Amino acid sequence: MEKSNGLRVVLFPLPIQGCINPMFQLAKILHSRGFSITVIHTRFNTPKASNHPLYTFLEIQDGLFEAEASTRDTSLLNPRLKPNVSLFSTVSRSNSCEAPFRDCLTKLLQSETEERKQTISCLIDDSGWIFTQPLAQSLNLSRFVLSTYKVSFFVGHFVLPKLRRERYLQPQAEEFPPLRKKDLLRILDEETEVLDSYSDMILETTKASSGLVFVSSCEELDEDSLRQARREFQVPIFAIGPSHSYFPGSSSSLFTPDQTCIQWLDKQEDKAVIYVSFGSVVNISETELLEIAWGVRNSDQPFLWVVRVGMVNGTKWIEAIPEELMERLKEKGKIVKWAPQQDVLKHRATGGFLTHNGWNSTVESVCEGVPMICVPSVWDQLLNARFVSDVWMVGLHLEGRVERDEIERVVRKLLLEPEGEVIRERMQLLAEKVGRSVKQNGSAYRSLEHLVDHISSF
Numbered sequence: 001m002e003k004s005n006g007l008r009v010v011l012f013p014l015p016i017q018g019c020i021n022p023m024f025q026l027a028k029i030l031h032s033r034g035f036s037i038t039v040i041h042t043r044f045n046t047p048k049a050s051n052h053p054l055y056t057f058l059e060i061q062d063g064l065f066e067a068e069a070s071t072r073d074t075s076l077l078n079p080r081l082k083p084n085v086s087l088f089s090t091v092s093r094s095n096s097c098e099a100p101f102r103d104c105l106t107k108l109l110q111s112e113t114e115e116r117k118q119t120i121s122c123l124i125d126d127s128g129w130i131f132t133q134p135l136a137q138s139l140n141l142s143r144f145v146l147s148t149y150k151v152s153f154f155v156g157h158f159v160l161p162k163l164r165r166e167r168y169l170q171p172q173a174e175e176f177p178p179l180r181k182k183d184l185l186r187i188l189d190e191e192t193e194v195l196d197s198y199s200d201m202i203l204e205t206t207k208a209s210s211g212l213v214f215v216s217s218c219e220e221l222d223e224d225s226l227r228q229a230r231r232e233f234q235v236p237i238f239a240i241g242p243s244h245s246y247f248p249g250s251s252s253s254l255f256t257p258d259q260t261c262i263q264w265l266d267k268q269e270d271k272a273v274i275y276v277s278f279g280s281v282v283n284i285s286e287t288e289l290l291e292i293a294w295g296v297r298n299s300d301q302p303f304l305w306v307v308r309v310g311m312v313n314g315t316k317w318i319e320a321i322p323e324e325l326m327e328r329l330k331e332k333g334k335i336v337k338w339a340p341q342q343d344v345l346k347h348r349a350t351g352g353f354l355t356h357n358g359w360n361s362t363v364e365s366v367c368e369g370v371p372m373i374c375v376p377s378v379w380d381q382l383l384n385a386r387f388v389s390d391v392w393m394v395g396l397h398l399e400g401r402v403e404r405d406e407i408e409r410v411v412r413k414l415l416l417e418p419e420g421e422v423i424r425e426r427m428q429l430l431a432e433k434v435g436r437s438v439k440q441n442g443s444a445y446r447s448l449e450h451l452v453d454h455i456s457s458f
């Protein structure tokens with residue numbers, strides 16, 4: 001770490017894995033540039049402070065999340081396949097976090113003034129925390145918004161309430177490219193309606209902030225939408241690129257990664273393995289579990305499959321898989337509860353990623369040059385998947401068909417057929433382009449330098 005610059009940054013991640021990881025990656029970067037780090041966090045999905053001995057952690061009593069925290073049962077936040085919707089509507093109603101957060105931040109600022117040791121330069125929190133902007137303003141503290149979405153989704157999703165309000169349900173390609181009509185209809189289904197007023201609040205509070213930071217995005221992945229974002233938001237915008245590339249390895253994992261994955265991969269042939277994972281919140285049905293099991297097994301390719309505890313609706317883990325099928329799965333694959341994903345994607349044996357296309361997973365796969373099979377289930381995943389399959393053409397789209405024959409066909413196509421080879425070559429080129437962006441003088445690297453300078457100036 002560089003010598004302390006006497007400045008402290010306060011971070012407040014949204015309590016889900018896909019938001020915690022990028023926030024901690026940003027923390028590592030800023031810490032390496034001399035900033036001290038304070039993390040304010042909810043009790044629900046508490047980050048592991050022991051993994052970050054150099055940061056200060058302050059827990060707030062978040063009330064609403066406490067029932068979940070006591071059981072670690074994310075299904076309360078997560079009715080089937082609607083993780084973001086459910087979480088965000090919960091958060092948007094979550095006034096219960098506001099008062100504890102305000103007290104915590106106010107005390108922190110007071111102690112700073114009394115001790116005169118360090119200056120708090122700014123607050124950086126997730127775009128989803130809509131109550132923090134007026135609070136920061138009232139405390140005269142600069143607030144930066146961190147977005148863990150792809151820029152095009154972040155910018156584009158603000159038109160959704162309008163589309164719905166006007167019942168303008170003949171979405172034209174130009175309304176939200178590259179989404180197809182069926183994707184947009186899925187995004188606009190009734191259950192996302194609760195998010196409309198929330199989106200409006202995000203828009204308003206982001207426009208009032210001191211700046212917008214996109215982790216995991218860069219000019220190379222998002223050039224047009226970055227231009228649009230700069231026009232529409234009129235606050236400084238930083239796209240610092242795949243932030244895990246600056247400091248690989250995720251020490252902010254909420255679950256313990258099963259390290260035996262790596263030994264297992266060591267025994268497999270180069271680029272032979274299909275890695276299957278749906279991130280930290282998506283749930284699947286028992287039928288889908290069985291279709292995936294048969295599909296990957298019938299492909300006859302080795303597979304590494306993450307099934308989180310509680311991920312299959314109505315069951316504890318994988319007990320719905322009959323013994324006979326289980327025996328067959330063991331011949332070719334390995335099922336774990338949580339994997340060291342970045343190391344898995346980096347491994348020479350990993351040849352493809354069957355993914356839900358959460359933005360972190362998508363970018364991690366791009367960075368390692370691993371082509372994807374897209375099984376998006378909701379919200380931004382639908383857009384990320386279209387970029388993978390239709391724009392960058394670095395993956396195949398399952399088009400919602402979670403069926404054994406289809407899975408077998410696409411796995412074999414990606415790993416064994418000439419079309420898969422062409423996709424892999426394209427992915428390699430994209431990986432190199434994105435990799436260059438985080439190197440000195442690359443677009444993301446320069447943006448990060450600007451961010452550091454900007455924060456230091458407060």
Ligand code: UDP
Pocket residue numbers: 016017018019021250253277278279280281282306337338339340341342357358359360361362364
């Ligand atoms: N992840 C992991 N091990 C797993 C599954 C996921 O470390 O077995 C990490 C993954 O590397 C990524 C994050 O969890 O950084 C998931 O974020 P993403 O945006 O892809 O999906 P979300 O969980 O938000 O739906």
